[in-house]
Amino acid sequence: MRNMYRVFIGTLLAAMSNSGKLRIGILGIQGAFQEHKVALLKAHEAAKCDDLSNWTLDIVDVRSRGDVTDDLDGLILPGGESTTMSLFLKREGLDTVLREWMAKRRRVTWGTCAGMILLAENIEHQKEGGQSQLGGLHVTVSRNYFGRQVDSFEADVTVSSNTLTGSCEDDETCRGVFIRAPAVISVDDPRVKVIGSLTFTDRQQSVRSVIVAVQEENILATAFHPELTDDTRWHRHFLEMVKQNKTSI
Template identity: 45%
Template sequence: MAVGVLALQGSFNEHLAALRRIGVKGVEIRKAEQLDNITSLIIPGGESTTMAKLAELHNLFPALREFVRMGKPVWGTCAGLIFLADKAVGQKIGGQELVGGLDCTVHRNFFGSQIQSFEAELPVPELAAKEGGPSSFRGVFIRAPAILEVGPGVEVLASVSIKEGSAESESKVIVAVKQGNILATAFHPELTIDSRWHSYFMKMSPSNNEITAAGSSSNYYEDPESYLYNKQPKTDLPIYE
């Protein structure tokens, strides 16, 4: 049984590559019946309205909702986070259909347009405790959503600090959460060389623990600081310190 990556649009190839780095087989999912052959599912980043229209065209929403309801691990990144939210604001006229299951309210385009994309160092104590490596993660935010509110059963895994207007004061916005079988990130771990989020997701299914332990990169665990920051490809995105 493989890990499925919804391959309607967006960064599904990057997720498949990240899974290969930890020794896990990923398969592209485009039809409802393909969900029967996977143990867990990743819904990638992309253009959420376009993804929703394609999912509706292929009659995927009922099957996706059933997959979530069955308790199989599901991870949404960026647009995938919007898909999984019970409520989304800031949508285009007419809105879009959601899969739901994650007790939160998401702002679809919280951080602004494509040119306002950025990177930020995110404190990730839960990820570091489970997967080792640095206590922070370099999050890549591309026309990203943010989580405005979470329900009582939702665990916050990461937040980003933002400046309020021209003032020096800062506030924190939630960008990664976990609720039962659902993981969601507003940023794009698949666009970095750091595979800890993928390994963390795999371990949400008990049967996958041995696979991820065998497939994890020895280079990363032997020298995480060097592996992450010296070998990571350079980008042109601004850095939020």
């Protein structure tokens, strides 16, 4: 009885705290932050008849500590150059503020490419002297896994079943744009779910499979760039994560 009462109060409080607004910050230092904004708006617009459309979307650029406000529900760390981005974060004192923000109420963060590197707890092929990261994602990421800029490519990524909204029992594919992309070379915590993998032919002409998308509770990371395609399913997935997190608080 007591437990039922607790659940009832919890649900009531969740409903009351449901403001109907999702505030998303995008780290706007370099890379495709504008494209992420457009893709979020498109994903939200496409959700016309679904529950997500009851929520208004508020997108803000994050460039200084003051932009990391308490009402920020989700954060996107776009691609770019992780070494430059981590130097900027450190210089502006944004690294500490963002780590604190991520830890509070387990807010939702998505890193694409360099963003994935910033979130990784362990980095292979770091810049000489090391590079500071935000961390939180218990994986080891290898920078520039597929080679240099000229080795950038597009390929189909296998996405685990039931990951993207509307998907069902079977695995499905999405188009992945890989630009000097990293890959996850080890999963270092059982909470990390592998949700995307890529089969490719390496320099020795061996066909291999590597992890390119993972989710650890409220952290999502993709080695590729969904914001550079017309496919908004990943942005929809991220918005669903943010919404779910907000309603479960």
